[in-house]
Amino acid sequence: MTNKLGVHALVWVGGWSHDECERAIAQTAELGFDLIEIPALDPSSIDTTFTRRMLDRYHLGTTLSLGLDDSTDISSGDPAKQARGEARLMEVLRVAGDIGATHVCGILYSAFQKYFEPPTPTGIAGSVEVLRRVGEKAAQHGITIGLEVVNRYESNVLNTAAQAVAFARRVGLPNVKVHLDTYHMNIEESDLESALIDTGEMLGYFHIGESGRGYLGAGNIDFDRVFRGLVKAGYEGPITFESFSSAVVNKQLQGILGIWRNLWEDGADLARHAKGTIEHGLKAAREAHARSTLP
Ligand code: MN
Numbered sequence: 001m002t003n004k005l006g007v008h009a010l011v012w013v014g015g016w017s018h019d020e021c022e023r024a025i026a027q028t029a030e031l032g033f034d035l036i037e038i039p040a041l042d043p044s045s046i047d048t049t050f051t052r053r054m055l056d057r058y059h060l061g062t063t064l065s066l067g068l069d070d071s072t073d074i075s076s077g078d079p080a081k082q083a084r085g086e087a088r089l090m091e092v093l094r095v096a097g098d099i100g101a102t103h104v105c106g107i108l109y110s111a112f113q114k115y116f117e118p119p120t121p122t123g124i125a126g127s128v129e130v131l132r133r134v135g136e137k138a139a140q141h142g143i144t145i146g147l148e149v150v151n152r153y154e155s156n157v158l159n160t161a162a163q164a165v166a167f168a169r170r171v172g173l174p175n176v177k178v179h180l181d182t183y184h185m186n187i188e189e190s191d192l193e194s195a196l197i198d199t200g201e202m203l204g205y206f207h208i209g210e211s212g213r214g215y216l217g218a219g220n221i222d223f224d225r226v227f228r229g230l231v232k233a234g235y236e237g238p239i240t241f242e243s244f245s246s247a248v249v250n251k252q253l254q255g256i257l258g259i260w261r262n263l264w265e266d267g268a269d270l271a272r273h274a275k276g277t278i279e280h281g282l283k284a285a286r287e288a289h290a291r292s293t294l295p
Pocket of ligand 1: 148181207242
């Protein structure tokens with residue numbers, strides 16, 4: 001197995017106090033995951049020294065994810081918002097470097113919100129410019145940037161894998177990649193397997209989540225085809241399980257993501273089940289791929 005497997009911190013905790021940090025990291029490590037993805041909407045809420053110490057203690061890797069907000073929207077075409085957004089992303093890179101994160105991902109190219117207008121060409125060009133500088137800085141720390149494709153209710157810029165591939169090519173840096181998420185793909189893509197294959201080597205980060213964001217397999221996504229798509233794309237990067245329930249509350253994310261329903265209460269049972277599902281699915285897809293190739 002080459003893909004590192006991760007879990008989003010919101011499976012465990014809603015905040016990042018010392019107690020929450022240690023609990024989330026300890027439980028992630030205990031289940032045998034390779035990494036934990038920490039939300040960094042507010043990078044100043046992360047005590048980098050303490051977090052690094054916990055990651056080292058439990059031998060766990062990490063990644064950071066965030067979305068920008070209206071006041072830091074680098075796709076707005078507003079120079080003041082663009083400057084604030086660039087500063088926010090640079091601050092996140094500093095935190096990522098301090099805790100040893102390998103990837104920074106999410107809605108880094110626009111605000112993480114419902115828009116009521118399409119983006120403008122000037123706004124998109126501004127976002128590309130900022131991300132080029134952010135990507136260059138990230139490369140100095142050996143960090144990969146993942147531009148997360150989300151559904152239309154969470155951004156108006158990148159809603160499909162094809163849009164993200166074109167956008168990442170415009171940025172034009174080897175460490176600025178596409179980040180796909182099955183929850184969003186299920187809403188926007190015509191075909192999940194072919195979207196993964198078409199993204200190919202541009203795929204740099206991956207979220208696996210169900211249609212209702214609960215237990216994998218308890219929704220309507222055809223994960224057998226998702227795993228085959230990942231294998232056919234030759235994807236070897238992280239696969240992080242993302243799931244949200246009203247049982248674990250982070251006020252900011254709850255509102256934007258619309259986390260109203262209780263889909264699970266036991267994060268450990270949920271995450272253990274996800275890990276098994278991912279491992280079995282990948283194994284089957286690799287076997288299918290190896291045995292379908294002509295000698
Ligand atoms: Mn996601």
